[in-house]
Amino acid sequence: MTYPGFLSSDELAQRVDDGTIETVIVGFTDHYGRLMGKRMDAEYYLDTVRKSGTHGCDYLLTTDMEMEPVPGYQYANWERGYGDFHLVPDPTSLRVADWLDKTALVLCDVHDEKTHGLVSVAPRSLLKKQVEAAQTMGLDCSAASELEYYLFENSYRQAHQQQYQDLTPVGYYLEDYHILQGTRTEKFTAAVRRHLKRSGIAVENSKGEWGLGQHELNVRYAEVLRMADNHVVYKQCLKEVADAMGLSLTFMAKYATDQAGSSSHLHISLWKDGQNAFVEDQAFGPVKGSDVFRWFLGGWIAHVPDVMPFYAPTVNSYKRFVDGSWAPTRLAWSYDNRTAGFRVVGHGPSLRIECRIPGADCNPYLAFAASLASGLDGIKNRIEPPACFEGDIYAAAHLPRVPYTLSEAVALFERSEFAKSTFGPEVVEHYTHYFHTEQKMYNTSVTDWERKRYFERI
Known part of the structure; x- marks a missing residue:
């Protein structure tokens, strides 16, 4: 399209x-x-x-x-x-x-x-390899990413000079879905909607989100490589428009301890001969789906521990995974349930799987490559997903949890035979070193939290 x-x-x-x-x-x-x-x-x-x-x-x-x-x-x-x-x-x-x-x-x-x-180690190369793998199976992949961000009245330079402390968000109360607060930011949001549309990215809607000054702007799904490209252009456009207006915004996964995290929910469906390959009149819990749907979902869930750093690549990413925070903490799927890491939505041609694990800080090429590779392996090996969970998944302590830290996630990635066989040993070695470097930089840095906690009272 x-x-x-x-x-x-x-x-x-x-x-x-x-x-x-x-x-x-x-x-x-x-x-x-x-x-x-x-x-x-x-x-x-x-x-x-x-x-x-x-x-x-x-x-x-x-x-x-x-x-x-x-x-x-x-x-x-x-x-x-x-x-x-x-x-x-x-x-x-x-x-x-x-x-x-x-x-x-x-x-x-x-x-x-x-x-x-x-x-092989370039992010776009990883996704192209998985797109080719899907095509050899006669499948095309459609995808969308839902990005959230926080918008501030401070310019980027001012924010830097203030060491990113005491910034003024554009909203001063929780504004999820509020039209009034959305109107107050229309000078920025309407501008980026127009720019994205004129830059080849079809816009669906924008809305206030749950945090102070937090927003979401959704764009139409596309072929998965095109969607990853659009994701990159989207972020560049929003940052540069904010900069030109003397504003700033952040795609950090967790901007503040007491505010909601910012996600990049990934939606995926597979298509064959112009038809949604997930669709079949076959009952699977509350969903009517195909074997392709079931096995893709099974593989996607099963391989989260193998590829978690591709969804959550920074130390900050893991501070988003808090129970009751709208971010998923456990590996389960459900139909239209926002407590699930994997939320199945739509029906008929619109049936798709939404993975709610990635944050807004993800690299879209890596996140989509990990998602597609995991699901395709599920199809190849007929990996069955767990039973559909109904209820509050945050309260289901028996379910497997997403990794707590980048360090934990990278250790799993480094040992993963699935990651090595799928992306290649040289890719796993390269990205393991990249993630270890990020973790080491954090481990050796003195934070504001430490000064506030220990300066006087230790």
């Missing part, structure tokens, strides 16, 4: 000729899901980059949040000289970046300079 805002090469050339496009952003995401890349003169892009791509330093897949090269990676290091990788534009992702002046944006695959194949 194509929406207004996407551009063919011919359409881009026409816009360059008439002066409405002057710049093309050539981008990809690092492990954190941040958009990295270059701004190209549009004529140079058309003459050269769209055909032969461009280069980037391979250290970008080994840096920490502060852009420091991290030792210990096999993929790129000082000993190997930090050479280049090749950025190859995906023409199907070329779109207007409507929130920027006279700018288009294209997302890239990361290729090896010597072999010209996909770099």
Whole structure:
């Protein structure tokens, strides 16, 4: 499905000729899901980059949040000289970046300079591999991600100068579904809805969420790789529009101890020959679904411990998993039950599985790759899900729990034979080092919590 805002090469050339496009952003995401890349003169892009791509330093897949090269990676290091990788534009992702002046944006695959194949550890490569695996089974995957965020009256620079303390949220009482509070933020929210729509992302709705200044803006489902691309563009658009308006927003999974976390619920359905492969007139608890539905659900649930860091990649991610907080804490499924980690919704052609585990801090390529790989393994091995749970899953202490910390999750990921066989040992080694580095940075940092607790009273 194509929406207004996407551009063919011919359409881009026409816009360059008439002066409405002057710049093309050539981008990809690092492990954190941040958009990295270059701004190209549009004529140079058309003459050269769209055909032969461009280069980037391979250290970008080994840096920490502060852009420091991290030792210990096999993929790129000082000993190997930090050479280049090749950025190859995906023409199907070329779109207007409507929130920027006279700018288009294209997302890239990361290729090896010597072999010209996909770099296995690049996030988009992992998802493309799983899309191909589904296609070999005759299946296509449709997906959506529901992002939540907190919006503040402070600019990003002000927030930084205040060390992200004492910020002023745009809301001052809990505003879930409140139209009045939504109206107060329409200058920002209406702007980003328009920009997203004009940038090839079909918007469904926006609403206030449960936390102070928390909001959700939902976009239409798409093919899973396109959806991951849209997720990246969505975050970039919202951040840059907020920045231009002197506001700030955060996609942290847990911004404040006493506020609700921000999620990125993932919705997935599989399709075969234009029909929803989850649908069949076969009773399965409260759902009428197919064997494909049942086994996909079984595999997705069963492999959460194997791939948890792909859903919850930061130390902060795990502070969201609190009972009674709208974030899931246990591995169970139910029909239309928001206490479940896996919430089945819809019926007939709209039947789908919603995984409520990922936070807004997830890298969409990694989260969707983990989801698709887990479900496909469920189909291959006919993994049965547990019985449908009815009631308050937060109160069901006997059910298996999601990992409590990043450290616990990474230990499971590092040992997982499923992760190694699915993504490759080099990918597991690479991301294990990445997650260990993130955990180590936290372990050696002195926090405000420690100062408040120990400065005087210890």
